Amino acid sequence: MIPFKKWFGGNQRSEEQISHIDAExxxxxxxxxxxxxxxxxxxxxxxxxxxxxxxxxxxxxxxxxxxxxxxxxxxxxxxxxxxxxxxxxxxxxxxxxxxxxxxxxxxxxxxxxxxxxxxxxxxxxxxxxxxxxxxxxxxxxxxxxxxxxxxxxxGSRKEMLSGVKQMAQDIADGKITAEAIDDSVFSSYLLTHPLPxxxxxxxxxxxLRISNFMLWQLAYSExxxxxxxxxxxxxxxxxxxxxxxxxxxxxxxxx
Missing domain, CATH: 3.40.1180.10 (Decaprenyl diphosphate synthase-like)
Incomplete structure (x- = not known):
């Protein structure tokens, strides 16, 4: 059971709901x-x-x-x-x-x-x-x-295009190789890096849409x-x- 913190003004219903949340x-x-x-x-x-x-x-x-x-x-x-x-x-x-x-x-x-x-x-x-x-x-x-x-x-499309352009420049400058690019490397070129x-x-x-929001990052989000x-x-x-x-x-x- 997660302890309920009173400092944000929770009520009894909040206490009941929070008690059912799996802390793990x-x-x-x-x-x-x-x-x-x-x-x-x-x-x-x-x-x-x-x-x-x-x-x-x-x-x-x-x-x-x-x-x-x-x-x-x-x-x-x-x-x-x-x-x-x-x-x-x-x-x-x-x-x-x-x-x-x-x-x-x-x-x-x-x-x-x-x-x-x-x-x-x-x-x-x-x-x-x-x-x-x-x-x-x-x-x-x-x-x-x-x-x-x-x-x-x-905007996620702009973010990804900017990342691709920077990767292309880094390849041209010899900072990385095309073969080295994987999910982790690509993610490092996004604005959200280093957030999970x-x-x-x-x-x-x-x-019911995601409106150009974190298109890469939301691949496996619920x-x-x-x-x-x-x-x-x-x-x-x-x-x-x-x-x-x-x-x-x-x-x-x-x-």
Whole structure:
């Protein structure tokens, strides 16, 4: 039985669910596509940005839930390379969220030994956004607990193409040989290196696709989808996903 940590505001239902989680079979890396913020807001007659604000607050709740059961890496798909196509006002609001989130939550994240990282391209991201993220990375770099990794301005096809181009250059420069390239070598050219591949992918909002997210890394991940929009996805739902993960047999193509 995993001890339930009261510091993230759990309730009796959470305690019951967490008690059924097998402490010997916790997913090492959980990736989350936080989808449905805008739809959640529109259903309530609110502007889309209100959904993004509620979604931001949910990041800490799920981070603490993951930390409570011993997840080592939690990657949140915060902004994709395709999200630049959204209305300018919405993109500008999304880029300002780190300025609100990190100053408000950083002390509790540090207190719980959480380490912040970012996976994605800095090009095009406003300087104030990058500074807020980098400050959080610097403030938590000595923490040794859960890695909270934000996929910001990230797209998997671009990531793989960039990796292939760099490998080709390294072959031309004599740094590696084509014969030496295997799964491990290829993975080392990806933005997620040296993080382990996700064991579990969670996607909210009812969409049944992975939307250019970690296409290489998710090859053998367990996928868990829910119709709930991200702002209404709770600690209990997170534990449901982990419990379902533990019911599955991961054979990696074997018997």
């Amino acid at each position: 079979n916790i997913p090492n890396h959980v990736a989350v596509i936080m989808d449905g913020n805008g739809r959640w807001a529109q259903k309530r007659g609110l502007p889309r940005i209100a959904g993004h604000h509620s979604g931001m607050k949910n990041v800490k709740r799920i981070t603490m839930a993951a930390n409570a059961i011993g997840v080592n890496v939690l990657t949140m798909y915060a902004f994709s390379t395709e999200n630049w196509k959204r209305p300018k006002e919405e993109v500008e609001y999304l880029m300002k969220l780190p300025l609100e989130f990190f100053p408000k939550e950083i002390e509790e994240l540090i207190a719980n030994n959480v380490q912040i990282r970012m996976t994605g391209w800095q090009e095009g991201v406003p300087d104030y956004t990058l500074k807020a993220v980098q400050d959080a990375i610097d403030q938590t770099k000595h923490n040794t607990g859960l890695i909270l990794n934000f996929a910001l301005n990230y 591949d996700p064991d579990l992918l969670i996607r909210t909002s009812g969409e 996928l868990w989808f829910t119709d709930l929009c991200w702002p209404e996805f709770t600690e209990q739902h997170f534990y449901e996903a982990v419990t379902e993960y533990q019911r599955r047999a991961r054979r990696y193509g074997g018997l």
